[in-house]
Structure formats: structure tokens, C-alpha cells
Amino acid sequence: MKIVVSPNPYRDKQFKNARHACALLKKSGVDVALCLPFDVDKSFEIPQDLDFRDIETEIRDADMLVCFGGDGTILHSSKIATAHHIPILGVNIGTMGFIAELEAGEIDLLKKLPLGEYTVEERSMLDITVKNGNQTLFHDTALNDAVITKGAIARVVQMSILCDGVEATSYSGDGVIVCTPTGSTAYSMSAGGPIIEPSAKNILVTPICAHAMLAKSIVTSPRRVITVRIGKSGRHNAFLSVDGGKSFRLNAGDEIVVRFSEDVTKLVHLKETSFFEILNRKFIR
Numbered sequence: 365m366k367i368v369v370s371p372n373p374y375r376d377k378q379f380k381n382a383r384h385a386c387a388l389l390k391k392s393g394v395d396v397a398l399c400l401p402f403d404v405d406k407s408f409e410i411p412q413d414l415d416f417r418d419i420e421t422e423i424r425d426a427d428m429l430v431c432f433g434g435d436g437t438i439l440h441s442s443k444i445a446t447a448h449h450i451p452i453l454g455v456n457i458g459t460m461g462f463i464a465e466l467e468a469g470e471i472d473l474l475k476k477l478p479l480g481e482y483t484v485e486e487r488s489m490l491d492i493t494v495k496n497g498n499q500t501l502f503h504d505t506a507l508n509d510a511v512i513t514k515g516a517i518a519r520v521v522q523m524s525i526l527c528d529g530v531e532a533t534s535y536s537g538d539g540v541i542v543c544t545p546t547g548s549t550a551y552s553m554s555a556g557g558p559i560i561e562p563s564a565k566n567i568l569v570t571p572i573c574a575h576a577m578l579a580k581s582i583v584t585s586p587r588r589v590i591t592v593r594i595g596k597s598g599r600h601n602a603f604l605s606v607d608g609g610k611s612f613r614l615n616a617g618d619e620i621v622v623r624f625s626e627d628v629t630k631l632v633h634l635k636e637t638s639f640f641e642i643l644n645r646k647f648i649r
Contacts, residue, residue, distance in 0.1 A: 365395065365477070366395040366427050367426065368419065368422050368426045369385055369396055369431075370429060370431040370441055370507050371384055371401075371432040371433065372431070372433070372434070372457070372458075373410075374404075375437065381455065382432055384471050385430060388472065399419035400418065400419065401440055423448050424448065426448070426450055429451070429453070429513065430454075430455075431454055432454075432455045434456065434458020434459055434460065434461055435550070438461075440609075442507050442629050443505070446628070451631065453474075453477075453482075453634070454466070455471065456468065458495060460571070462642065462646055482633060482634050485562075486631075487546050487562060487630075490542065490567070491509045491623050491624070492604075492621070493620070494620050495618070495621060496618050503508055504606040504607075505625050506606070506607045508543060508550050509542060509543065509547035509551060509606075510542045510605075511604070511605045511606075512541075512542075513605070514539055514602055515537060521538070522534075522535075522594070522595030522596060523535070523539075523593060524592070525586050525591070525646055526591040527589070527590060527630070529589075531590040532569075535579045536574075537573050538574075540555065540569060540592055541555060541569070541570045541572060541595055542567065542568070544565045544568070545561060545562045545565075548560040552581075555570050555571070557581045561639055563639075567586060567590055568587060569638050587624075589622070590623070591619050592619070593617075594615065601615060604620060608617060623628055
């Protein structure tokens with residue numbers, strides 16, 4: 365069994381948790397490859413005793429990816445794991461860590477992996493494309509959400525939300541969130557959207573500070589195609605961010621087309637924890 369261990373260097377100080385995990389897995393007979401999830405700043409000092417390898421190379425014949433960080437790190441790492449059709453296990457050393465399976469104090473549970481004592485859950489993803497006329501400007505997939513927001517200068521962004529080509533609502537506001545059930549506990553929840561159990565198959569559309577009395581969250585079937593049409597905003601722009609990644613500038617007339625992806629993210633579970641137990645632990649303090 366080969367496992368890629370990928371720690372966020374800014375979260376895992378001196379790679380304490382990654383070191384523990386690598387030692388434990390190697391002792392259990394696992395072939396371990398230690399890789400950074402992203403390029404670090406040139407001023408960041410990598411300990412000389414650690415052998416970091418290229419993740420793009422090592423992931424090709426790996427059986428699993430174990431990453432250390434917060435939800436942002438797990439979302440980032442899930443893209444490469446999904447692209448290579450392998451499962452991912454997150455260890456939370458961030459703040460919320462809602463997607464993570466383990467907390468930092470539970471690393472010893474990783475010894476279950478080479479024994480096959482784990483399950484894999486498939487999480488739905490979204491396919492996001494930005495078009496203007498017949499031209500495709502942007503494409504990505506999301507485990508959590510696609511967020512369209514106004515620029516820092518713009519007062520509001522005007523948009524129309526279409527479902528299978530039929531207008532569902534239109535309004536001016538700060539933006540809109542289109543998310544998966546997994547993403548329903550992220551930005552969408554903070555914006556007043558409902559919580560959806562991750563195993564459900566739905567697309568959730570949640571307005572952000574809409575200037576309209578009847579602009580509410582919409583929960584659709586996975587068969588629907590959601591289109592967000594950007595209206596005129598003068599000299600100002602709106603922006604699209606997928607899973608919290610780098611923003612893509614949008615212009616009037618752009619259409620953001622969101623549908624269920626054929627890809628799924630595979631999350632590894634080592635514990636039999638109810639989704640509602642996690643809700644209580646993470647959100648009710």
C-alpha cells in the first residue's frame with residue numbers, strides 16, 4: 365500500500381504531525397511519500413532531514429492521500445486526489461476542519477489503513493463553466509461551492525438565476541453561492557442557507573445579502589443545470605471563486621453554468637461518526 369502524506373507547512377509547525385504519521389505508517393509496512401500540497405514561499409525553510417517529493421509524480425501510483433491542515437487544505441488536496449481517482453483522508457490542524465476525518469490527537473488511528481479497516485464515502489461535486497456567447501472562459505470542479513461576489517468597489521451585482529434555462533429569480537445583492545450538500549455547512553450556511561446532509565444529491569443556491577424580499581435559498585434536483593447570468597454593473601466587476609480558490613473576474617453578459625459533475629470526491633472514514641454528531645461538536649459550543 366502506498367500513501368502520500370501531504371501537510372500544510374504553515375499549519376503543521378515543524379511538520380510534527382506529518383512526522384508522527386509517516387513513522388506510524390512506515391512501521392505498519394506502508395510505502396510513504398511525503399509531499400507538499402502546494403509551493404511554499406522562498407523564505408520558508410524546509411527541514412533538511414525531511415525528504416519531500418513531487419506530489420504530481422507520487423500521486424500517480426498511490427492508493428490514498430492523507431493531508432494535514434484545515435478545510436481549505438483538504439479542499440485544495442482533494443482536487444489532485446479526485447483527478448487520480450484515489451480517496452483522501454483529512455487530519456484537522458486548522459480551526460473548523462468540518463471535512464476532516466481526524467483531529468490532530470487521533471493520528472494513531474491511521475494504523476487502521478494498512479489493515480483495510482476503513483470505509484470510503486463518495487461526495488458529489490459540481491462542474492462549473494463560465495461562458496460568454498460561444499466562448500468558454502473558465503472551467504473547474506468544486507467539492508464545496510462556487511461563489512459569485514461583487515467587487516470591493518461595486519455596491520451590488522445584478523444577476524439572474526436560471527434553472528434549466530427558466531428564470532427562477534433575479535435580484536441585486538452581494539452575490540450568490542451555488543453549492544453541494546458538503547458545502548452547505550460552509551459559506552452558504554453563514555449566508556442563511558439550509559444544512560443538507562452530505563449524502564443527499566442536491567444543488568443548493570443561496571443568495572448573499574439580496575436586495576429583494578423574496579430571494580431565498582433554492583434546493584434543486586441533481587439533474588438541474590443552474591445558470592447565473594451577470595447583469596450590467598457599470599465599470600465594476602463581479603468575481604467567481606471555486607472552493608475558496610483564486611478569484612476569476614466576471615463581466616456583464618457572462619454566464620456561470622453549474623451542473624453535477626461526473627467526478628466524485630472519495631473521503632476515507634476511520635470512525636463511525638454521525639453527521640449530526642459532527643454538527644453538534646463543530647457548531648454548538
